[in-house]
Amino acid sequence: GAVLEFADFKRWLVRDGREKGAEYRFDARATEPITEGEGSNERAVGVRYDGDEEVYADIVVDATGPAAPLARKLGVCELQREHQAIGVEWEMEGVDVDHPDYADLTDAMMLRLDHHLAPGGYSWMFHTGGDRAKVGICYIQNESHERYGDEGMRIDDYLERWEAEDPRLADAERIAGEQHRGSAHVQMPDGLSTGGFMAVGDTVPTIDPLWGEGIYKCMESGRAAAVTADRCLMGDDSSAAATSVYDDLWHTRVAPNIRTRLTMTRLLYLAGNERYDRLMADLDRLGDGTLSAANGGSVRALARLLHLDDASLLARFAREHLLGSQPG
Ligand SMILES: Cc1cc2nc3c(=O)[nH]c(=O)nc-3n(C[C@H](O)[C@H](O)[C@H](O)COP(=O)(O)OP(=O)(O)OC[C@H]3O[C@@H](n4cnc5c(N)ncnc54)[C@H](O)[C@@H]3O)c2cc1C
Structure with missing residues (x-):
């Protein structure tokens, strides 16, 4: 096995970014987006930081994790407590x-x-x-x-x-x-982008709801945003329609089964400790194939892990998540 040294990895990312021409401003706290236009024509053109400092850009990316100061103010994603x-x-x-x-x-x-x-x-x-x-x-x-x-x-x-x-x-x-x-x-993102703007990583949020695995998934979202930005800049178009390519990439490549995985997560944590013991015994009996298939969202594999007396658990899940409020 191997363990990623997260701090070393972040230092490497900065070094690599600098070598490729990126400029970093450390200890700069972004407070709000600078926008142009009104209503559906509103688009991000820059960022206000450290009080009254400003920086302008063709495309703004919010990568502040759950802080999300730009995504929130642009109404792209509302993170719920x-x-x-x-x-x-x-x-x-x-x-x-x-x-x-x-x-x-x-x-x-x-x-x-x-x-x-x-x-x-x-x-x-x-x-x-x-x-x-x-x-x-x-x-x-x-x-x-x-x-x-x-x-x-x-x-x-x-x-x-x-x-x-x-x-x-x-x-x-x-x-x-x-x-x-x-x-x-651990929620479904409302949106991921708007005119001149994309939100990546846990700002949206991208972390796998079931097992964490945040770093890899968040890096993948950064890659999808980079591909989109490249396309926007080549075509000199960073309108909401142009940046929405990122939404498609996010839903198809970065987190393709997000709705199923959110449902599985909520169902999993609803179960009690005895039910966990039974789940582990079932997984032991059925082998790794069933676990991988269930993890991938296979309904057949999930059905093999359910028992008749899970009905009350499923009813509680329906009451709390489907009837009360929509998932995510
Ligand atoms: C205890 C714990 C253990 C974890 N273990 C793992 C693990 O083993 N494997 C794994 O893959 N994932 C793990 N994760 C999840 C992983 O850390 C996150 O999913 C991932 O770091 C999210 O990346 P991000 O870049 O979106 O956000 P972050 O890593 O949160 O980075 C956001 C950055 O933005 C900065 N920032 C915040 N607000 C502002 C602002 N207003 N202006 C400017 N900058 C700002 C922050 O200081 C931070 O540097 C763990 C998380 C926790 C809490």
């Missing part, structure tokens, strides 16, 4: 990665569905070498979190609970500075 997933992760040393009571985590990634540790979400240990691992928790702050969570517990409390209870972490120490926390929205 009830769909917000929060996460925290520490790299730790002294982790017993091959504890006799647990599966061997050497060179492996472990995801755990357990509402006791991550109500309405999941927790993970990713081995990073030797006795080190990234240990984290994330959950969506929605009705499943309320149902399974404990009053007054915050995300750091759940991580501390895990550290206190899991024998693999008995001697583990958090490595100073090796902390990562943030949020992403």
Whole structure:
């Protein structure tokens, strides 16, 4: 296995961008888009940052993650709190990665569905070498979190609970500075672009709702935006119609099954811990093929994982997500 050093990767991206002619302005806080035109003719022509600083561009791209100051003000995407997933992760040393009571985590990634540790979400240990691992928790702050969570517990409390209870972490120490926390929205994007403007990464949001995998998906959205920008600049047209090519690429190449995956995610976190145990036993029995097919959205594979007594779960899902509000 391999672990991507996210900070090193970002430094490499900056270096590579500079070599290709990009100019970076660090510590510049974008506050709002500069626009021209009214109503449906409104288009972005630049960005206001750090108070009254301005920069103009043929095409503006919002890549600020869930902050989304430009996408929000342009009405491209409204991120909703009830769909917000929060996460925290520490790299730790002294982790017993091959504890006799647990599966061997050497060179492996472990995801755990357990509402006791991550109500309405999941927790993970990713081995990073030797006795080190990234240990984290994330959950969506929605009705499943309320149902399974404990009053007054915050995300750091759940991580501390895990550290206190899991024998693999008995001697583990958090490595100073090796902390990562943030949020992403698990929802259907309203829109992705408008005249002179595209939103990429978790601004839209692009993270895979089921298993995270945000970095790869977000990079893919950047590539789709680059292809679109190239086309717009070649044709000297960055109207809403021209930038909408990005929407097509996003829906067909970047996140093709987004609606199914959002539904699967909500259904998954609605289930209780006993149902998770049964799901894991089924997956063990049915083999990796069923898991990959279900992960790809195959209705046949998903049906093999459902049982008669899931009817009440599905009814609750329909009540909370289909009748109450539209998914995403
Ligand atoms: C705890 C945790 C663990 C994770 N683990 C993984 C993992 O193992 N694998 C994986 O693939 N994904 C993981 N993810 C998800 C992944 O980090 C995100 O999906 C990904 O970083 C999103 O990329 P982005 O560029 O869209 O946004 P971000 O990475 O959030 O980058 C946005 C940038 O914009 C800047 N910014 C914000 N507001 C403004 C503003 N107003 N003006 C200017 N700049 C601004 C921010 O400072 C930041 O630098 C994890 C997330 C969390 C929270």
